[in-house]
Amino acid sequence: MVESPCWLVESRYIRVRVLDYHYPKFSARIPTLNFIDTRLNHQVLHKMDTTSWQSALQSALPKPTAGTTILTQGLDTSQVLGLTLCAATVVAYLLKTTNSNRDSKKYPVVNPPQSFDITGNTFREDFQRNGFLYVKKGNRLFPGKPFRLTTNFSKATILPPSWAHNIQNKPNLHFMKAIHQDFHADYPAFKPFAAGSRDDRLLQSVVRTQLTKYLNKITLPLSAETKLALDLTYRAPTEWKEFQLKDTLLNLIARLSSCLHGIIQRVLPSCRKLLDTLNQGREIVRPVIEERRALAKQGKYTPTNTDTINWFKKAAAGRPYNPVIYQMILSIAAIHTSSDLANETLIHLAQRPKLISELRQEMIQVLSTDGWKKSSLFNMKLLNACLKESQRLKRHPYKSNKPIMLSAMMRMATGNVKLPDGTVIHKGKRTFISTAGMSDPTFYNDPDKFDPYRFIRLHEEPSKENMAHLISTSPHHIAFGHGKHACPGRFFAANELKVLLYHIIMKYNIMLPEGYVSTHRKAAIMIQSDPQSHILLRARQPEIDIDSLSG
Numbered sequence: 121m122v123e124s125p126c127w128l129v130e131s132r133y134i135r136v137r138v139l140d141y142h143y144p145k146f147s148a149r150i151p152t153l154n155f156i157d158t159r160l161n162h163q164v165l166h167k168m169d170t171t172s173w174q175s176a177l178q179s180a181l182p183k184p185t186a187g188t189t190i191l192t193q194g195l196d197t198s199q200v201l202g203l204t205l206c207a208a209t210v211v212a213y214l215l216k217t218t219n220s221n222r223d224s225k226k227y228p229v230v231n232p233p234q235s236f237d238i239t240g241n242t243f244r245e246d247f248q249r250n251g252f253l254y255v256k257k258g259n260r261l262f263p264g265k266p267f268r269l270t271t272n273f274s275k276a277t278i279l280p281p282s283w284a285h286n287i288q289n290k291p292n293l294h295f296m297k298a299i300h301q302d303f304h305a306d307y308p309a310f311k312p313f314a315a316g317s318r319d320d321r322l323l324q325s326v327v328r329t330q331l332t333k334y335l336n337k338i339t340l341p342l343s344a345e346t347k348l349a350l351d352l353t354y355r356a357p358t359e360w361k362e363f364q365l366k367d368t369l370l371n372l373i374a375r376l377s378s379c380l381h382g383i384i385q386r387v388l389p390s391c392r393k394l395l396d397t398l399n400q401g402r403e404i405v406r407p408v409i410e411e412r413r414a415l416a417k418q419g420k421y422t423p424t425n426t427d428t429i430n431w432f433k434k435a436a437a438g439r440p441y442n443p444v445i446y447q448m449i450l451s452i453a454a455i456h457t458s459s460d461l462a463n464e465t466l467i468h469l470a471q472r473p474k475l476i477s478e479l480r481q482e483m484i485q486v487l488s489t490d491g492w493k494k495s496s497l498f499n500m501k502l503l504n505a506c507l508k509e510s511q512r513l514k515r516h517p518y519k520s521n522k523p524i525m526l527s528a529m530m531r532m533a534t535g536n537v538k539l540p541d542g543t544v545i546h547k548g549k550r551t552f553i554s555t556a557g558m559s560d561p562t563f564y565n566d567p568d569k570f571d572p573y574r575f576i577r578l579h580e581e582p583s584k585e586n587m588a589h590l591i592s593t594s595p596h597h598i599a600f601g602h603g604k605h606a607c608p609g610r611f612f613a614a615n616e617l618k619v620l621l622y623h624i625i626m627k628y629n630i631m632l633p634e635g636y637v638s639t640h641r642k643a644a645i646m647i648q649s650d651p652q653s654h655i656l657l658r659a660r661q662p663e664i665d666i667d668s669l670s671g
């Protein structure tokens with residue numbers, strides 16, 4: 121029996137079926153090429169005669185598009201052979217392009233797993249230690265192109281900075297769902313990490329709307345809290361005195377953040393024992409809530425606008441949520457990130473006395489005219505630039521400055537997501553955006569140099585002035601992420617850090633201990649500022665009485 125090949129040609133793309141087929145003249149058997157089409161069952165078709173194929177194909181397709189042609193009968197030998205070869209070529213092409221284009225597996229893997237590492241433990245440890253080196257290698261080998269990494273959790277695709285705009289608002293790419301997975305949020309001790317991945321985005325909406333809305337109301341209380349916290353932490357040494365910087369900043373930031381909820385700094389330092397901490401947290405928050413309820417019943421409680429416990433209650437609007445857990449995740453999101461940036465910035469400043477005196481000039485000028493207004497913080501452009509430049513770079517222990525993270529905008533796909541080149545990131549897979557844009561020499565002149573003035577110059581460029589603000593995000597500065605999931609707390613963090621640094625710079629002379637060499641803690645793709653950093657402080661008389669400025 122001679123069966124004819126069957127091609128189904130659609131106008132937009134080509135789907136080819138060549139069924140088992142003998143061509144008697146050459147006695148050649150053309151192999152079966154199965155394109156499994158969900159709409160057609162090939163096995164059934166295979167047994168059909170040509171006419172049945174035709175009607176089966178036509179009836180199986182919901183709407184044959186214009187240009188659809190089904191070629192089956194009435195072909196002579198050379199036509200059949202020619203068409204068969206064409207079909208084989210098309211099939212080969214489709215296999216190479218269409219099929220491989222669909223999956224991110226086509227991207228090169230920088231660090232393929234070793235076959236002898238059955239448990240994957242050796243690999244995980246290696247990635248934890250050297251992950252940042254693999255990202256660097258990928259950036260060097262495939263500049264401006266996607267590549268893949270075998271990370272300590274799974275394979276992840278690192279996308280070039282120029283694709284940040286393309287993926288920034290994709291509905292199927294989530295940040296906190298990835299955090300949920302990484303921090304095992306389904307286990308009781310890690311519950312706070314589940315709070316951010318709720319579909320109603322309660323956490324994000326409270327931070328984005330409530331916290332940012334009331335920023336102007338909290339600048340003055342922030343300043344008052346900073347005064348108290350500094351007095352308690354560093355006091356006012358009349359001689360140079362050395363302090364452990366990172367730990368003291370962590371406590372200071374925890375305290376400042378707590379001026380929103382007044383509670384959590386008592387909980388966070390003990391987060392090593394998470395379950396205990398959760399219980400402690402419950403014990404701390406519950407009486408506060410109960411007291412408020414009791415007062416409310418008597419008509420004696422007026423909720424304030426600058427209190428996160430109230431914000432969550434309002435935003436939840438009757439939906440169930442755990443108030444303790446939300447206080448904890450808020451603190452986790454806010455405290456380590458902000459103290460890390462404060463640490464990094466102070467180490468940069470302590471090495472540059474000229475920059476410090478310029479900052480003092482700026483502060484005196486802005487605050488003596490406007491006091492503690494939201495606009496005052498906005499007008500501290502040099503302070504803004506120092507923070508932004510410190511965030512852009514981390515001082516590298518060996519050679520030069522390097523970005524804070526080697527990739528950012530971590531996303532987990534909750535459905536299939538198409539990339540600009542047609543590649544599909546499948547559900548459950550991870551993507552990152554490379555931070556190479558933060559040291560792109562075509563955008564940043566001499567990118568490895570610590571030069572805060574670059575952002576002052578950017579302020580003066582009409583089309584780019586917005587990019588100079590600490591809170592602005594772009595593929596050239598993604599330390600706060602970018603797009604739909606960009607850090608909603610950055611507006612608060614920027615204000616809090618400016619107030620804190622302002623107090624420190626005005627009230628203390630600062631320098632680094634002699635011979636101090638900064639290192640960074642590297643874990644996988646993260647680089648944290650030096651956890652062992654120390655600083656020398658000596659009290660000075662501020663030019664203006666900042667503690668009695670009004671708002």
Ligand code: HEM
Pocket residue numbers: 295296316323324327331450453454455457458459461528529530598599600601602603604605606607608609610612613
């Ligand atoms: C210097 C301080 C901070 C840094 C460097 C920082 C950094 C980040 C980054 C990189 C992301 C992921 C963004 C993305 O991938 O697009 C993020 C998300 C987030 N941050 Fe921050 N953050 C800081 C302070 C804060 C503060 C103070 C809060 C809360 C008061 C906060 C709350 C959040 C939340 C809720 C998210 C999740 C956003 C989402 O899922 O859509 N962060 N942050």
